[in-house]
Amino acid sequence: MNNQVxxxxxxxxxxxxxxxxxxxxxxxxxxxxxESFGYEEYDAPxxxxxxxxxxxxxxxxxxxxxxxxxxxxGERLVVRPEMTPSFARMVAARxxxxxxxxxxYSIPECWRYERPQRGRLRCxxxxxxxxxxxxxxxADVEVIDIALSMIRSLGIDMKSIxxxxxxxxxLNGWLTxxxxxxxxxxxxLSLLDERNKLDQKDFRLKLFNLVPSEVATRLMSFFTxxxxxxxxxxxxxxxxEVKEKLDQLDWSSNVKVDTSIIRGFSYYTxxxxxxxxxxxxxxxxxxxxxxxxxxxxxxxxxxxxxxGFGVSDVSLDQLLASQNITLxxxxxxxxxxxxxxxxEEAATDDCLVSLRRLGYTALRALPPYNIKKQLAIAQKNxxxxxxxEKG
Amino acid sequence: MNNQVxxxxxxxxxxxxxxxxxxxxxxxxxxxxxESFGYEEYDAPxxxxxxxxxxxxxxxxxxxxxxxxxxxxGERLVVRPEMTPSFARMVAARxxxxxxxxxxYSIPECWRYERPQRGRLRCxxxxxxxxxxxxxxxADVEVIDIALSMIRSLGIDMKSIxxxxxxxxxLNGWLTxxxxxxxxxxxxLSLLDERNKLDQKDFRLKLFNLVPSEVATRLMSFFTxxxxxxxxxxxxxxxxEVKEKLDQLDWSSNVKVDTSIIRGFSYYTxxxxxxxxxxxxxxxxxxxxxxxxxxxxxxxxxxxxxxGFGVSDVSLDQLLASQNITLxxxxxxxxxxxxxxxxEEAATDDCLVSLRRLGYTALRALPPYNIKKQLAIAQKNxxxxxxxEKG
Numbered sequence: 097m098n099n100q101v102x103x104x105x106x107x108x109x110x111x112x113x114x115x116x117x118x119x120x121x122x123x124x125x126x127x128x129x130x131e132s133f134g135y136e137e138y139d140a141p142x143x144x145x146x147x148x149x150x151x152x153x154x155x156x157x158x159x160x161x162x163x164x165x166x167x168x169x170g171e172r173l174v175v176r177p178e179m180t181p182s183f184a185r186m187v188a189a190r191x192x193x194x195x196x197x198x199x200x201y202s203i204p205e206c207w208r209y210e211r212p213q214r215g216r217l218r219c220x221x222x223x224x225x226x227x228x229x230x231x232x233x234x235a236d237v238e239v240i241d242i243a244l245s246m247i248r249s250l251g252i253d254m255k256s257i258x259x260x261x262x263x264x265x266x267l268n269g270w271l272t273x274x275x276x277x278x279x280x281x282x283x284x285l286s287l288l289d290e291r292n293k294l295d296q297k298d299f300r301l302k303l304f305n306l307v308p309s310e311v312a313t314r315l316m317s318f319f320t321x322x323x324x325x326x327x328x329x330x331x332x333x334x335x336x337e338v339k340e341k342l343d344q345l346d347w348s349s350n351v352k353v354d355t356s357i358i359r360g361f362s363y364y365t366x367x368x369x370x371x372x373x374x375x376x377x378x379x380x381x382x383x384x385x386x387x388x389x390x391x392x393x394x395x396x397x398x399x400x401x402x403x404g405f406g407v408s409d410v411s412l413d414q415l416l417a418s419q420n421i422t423l424x425x426x427x428x429x430x431x432x433x434x435x436x437x438x439x440e441e442a443a444t445d446d447c448l449v450s451l452r453r454l455g456y457t458a459l460r461a462l463p464p465y466n467i468k469k470q471l472a473i474a475q476k477n478x479x480x481x482x483x484x485e486k487g
Numbered sequence: 488m489n490n491q492v493x494x495x496x497x498x499x500x501x502x503x504x505x506x507x508x509x510x511x512x513x514x515x516x517x518x519x520x521x522e523s524f525g526y527e528e529y530d531a532p533x534x535x536x537x538x539x540x541x542x543x544x545x546x547x548x549x550x551x552x553x554x555x556x557x558x559x560x561g562e563r564l565v566v567r568p569e570m571t572p573s574f575a576r577m578v579a580a581r582x583x584x585x586x587x588x589x590x591x592y593s594i595p596e597c598w599r600y601e602r603p604q605r606g607r608l609r610c611x612x613x614x615x616x617x618x619x620x621x622x623x624x625x626a627d628v629e630v631i632d633i634a635l636s637m638i639r640s641l642g643i644d645m646k647s648i649x650x651x652x653x654x655x656x657x658l659n660g661w662l663t664x665x666x667x668x669x670x671x672x673x674x675x676l677s678l679l680d681e682r683n684k685l686d687q688k689d690f691r692l693k694l695f696n697l698v699p700s701e702v703a704t705r706l707m708s709f710f711t712x713x714x715x716x717x718x719x720x721x722x723x724x725x726x727x728e729v730k731e732k733l734d735q736l737d738w739s740s741n742v743k744v745d746t747s748i749i750r751g752f753s754y755y756t757x758x759x760x761x762x763x764x765x766x767x768x769x770x771x772x773x774x775x776x777x778x779x780x781x782x783x784x785x786x787x788x789x790x791x792x793x794x795g796f797g798v799s800d801v802s803l804d805q806l807l808a809s810q811n812i813t814l815x816x817x818x819x820x821x822x823x824x825x826x827x828x829x830x831e832e833a834a835t836d837d838c839l840v841s842l843r844r845l846g847y848t849a850l851r852a853l854p855p856y857n858i859k860k861q862l863a864i865a866q867k868n869x870x871x872x873x874x875x876e877k878g
Contacts, residue, residue, distance in 0.1 A: 101539040102580040108532035132843040134850035136504035165556030189493040195867035452523040459525035476586035
């Protein structure tokens with residue numbers, strides 16, 4: 097017997113009823129927002145075969161941050177660090193029976209073995225939103241519109257919300273044009289992904305160490321283009337269209353083109369984006385997403401394009417906290433019925449049955465039936481109405 | 488890349504949107520039923536330190552059925568096979584701040600490595616209901632009342648539902664009286680737990696192999712008492728009171744006293760019960776629960792008595808299926824808005840924003856805007872209303 101185990105694992109949280117009310121209050125709002133766009137909830141098991149993740153997840157997540165183990169039958173399993181591979185597996189398995197356009201969301205528990213810090217824990221609930229079956233500009237726009245609308249539905253002041261937008265295919269076009277060695281693309285993208293954490297000099301130095309100096313020079317000329325010049329590039333047509341349509345949806349002050357946005361996951365192929373809260377001095381993205389093309393195919397399905405994003409409840413909590421927002425939750429109007437003595441117990445039970453049938457939350461007092469003590473207990477339980485039942 | 492991974496792990500389920508609607512429909516009803524009794528939802532992480540489970544869980548579950556592994560820091564973890572140890576840990580950690588009587592429920596995902604069979608999978612959602620802080624008869628009665636009321640709220644015909652009731656302390660009284668060696672109690676209880684799966688001869692034989700024949704003979708005389716004779720035993724006062732109060736709550740035809748009911752978990756100390764569906768020829772319990780006294784204390788809290796039960800969504804699905812019940816779910820009234828051409832896109836978006844603000848689920852058609860195709864897609868998405876927007 098171990099008397100020490102009073103805490104959850106490091107980086108994980110217990111949800112006492114008051115914490116759970118807050119979580120439900122947040123996630124119910126998220127659900128309502130996503131469902132208003134026609135997105136439907138799905139779910140998958142938290143344990144998956146490792147081979148599913150080996151295929152397509154971010155290398156860092158799988159090799160350094162995943163809980164991987166063998167079960168009693170010798171099969172290697174992963175405690176889900178993200179939902180996208182499970183999602184792609186499900187789509188691939190029933191692609192023929194499913195509608196041609198899927199709008200799905202999920203809010204799974206995920207685990208990553210990393211150093212817990214502000215806005216990032218080892219265990220979190222991750223809201224996942226994906227649309228599969230259309231590679232249209234309108235699909236890009238819809239998913240980004242959802243990301244911003246979901247935040248707005250929480251009562252967030254949108255003035256401090258910035259969504260930074262890029263297109264992986266534009267980057268790929270640049271890499272092709274400058275003749276960068278294909279074997280180096282991954283390293284160049286990883287370096288670009290770090291760009292906002294490095295100062296400009298370090299970034300330059302690392303790039304020149306990575307590729308021949310003529311390639312590096314030409315890449316730097318692309319990477320340092322202003323957003324306006326980027327959008328003037330013929331290869332940036334998609335980015336321009338997405339930006340324009342988002343402007344039409346009144347997101348012009350929130351959406352900025354930023355060619356340093358990459359997203360770590362290797363499966364992204366098109367539009368990628370990250371959302372920042374500029375009010376609180378944090379330079380890390382709250383969350384992000386993007387378009388992926390090969391994912392469903394990699395799991396045995398037909399080629400189909402998808403776009404999606406994921407955001408953890410920890411990030412959303414952090415956003416709410418930075419703006420001092422407490423989400424209200426429906427108070428339940430609890431009623432407690434207290435018999436004055438054992439003789440009134442039967443009448444008490446009748447009363448409770450009737451109240452519950454009428455839809456009320458009705459608690460029964462438990463002996464001893466000392467009214468003063470009972471009222472104190474009722475108060476601790478946040479009961480709003482107490483009735484003493486006389487037989 | 489692995490093209491084979493199209494299925495979830497053996498004994499686990501994917502929840503496609505239509506499956507998820509069913510699950511939500513079931514669990515929302517369960518939630519409403521539990522909340523009407525004043526029970527509040529809590530949650531805990533699915534990974535816990537092994538030491539938490541080593542303390543008090545069923546030995547079979549921990550040594551043979553749990554997913555146990557080491558994390559990257561060398562800590563031994565368990566994928567939660569049941570919720571009670573996490574629950575007890577949470578209560579122990581904040582006992583002084585929490586109200587004296589706790590009515591809590593949770594619906595966590597749990598994993599057990601066992602052979603999947605009808606009504607039993609490796610991965611399931613387990614409804615957990617616990618009341619802590621009162622060892623009164625009324626508390627026993629409330630939790631059993633909840634178990635039966637929850638089933639009734641699903642529309643189940645209660646004629647085939649039998650709740651078999653026993654009291655571990657009555658058994659302990661018998662074991663003391665016949666002078667059974669304390670070191671053998673666990674084995675005797677395990678054998679008794681198997682009794683309904685053995686024929687009477689085998690049970691007798693195994694009991695006589697386990698303990699001296701005079702002890703076995705006297706135990707057999709207790710074990711073969713009729714329910715009426717059991718209730719006449721002075722030591723069965725608690726059992727009698729619980730049965731009487733449940734009868735008063737109109738459960739007399741559902742609740743039967745049965746001294747062969749043990750429940751595998753070693754932490755039970757008082758009333759124990761199991762629920763059976765007598766209509767479908769299955770002799771295995773759908774679910775069960777009981778009173779535990781030492782659990783919170785074992786995790787560093789003050790001594791406090793609790794009673795609770797757990798039931799998986801798989802068992803509830805099985806029960807619904809055996810009675811051919813399909814739970815209705817709220818249809819969403821999806822609206823799809825289709826522009827006739829790119830020129831009507833802006834008007835379409837305005838229309839969608841207004842519809843969503845009014846609380847409707849509104850889907851946007853994606854290009855190409857071929858009306859015939861769009862209507863076919865809308866139908867596949869079970870859209871109930873389509874509007875073609877003319878600019």
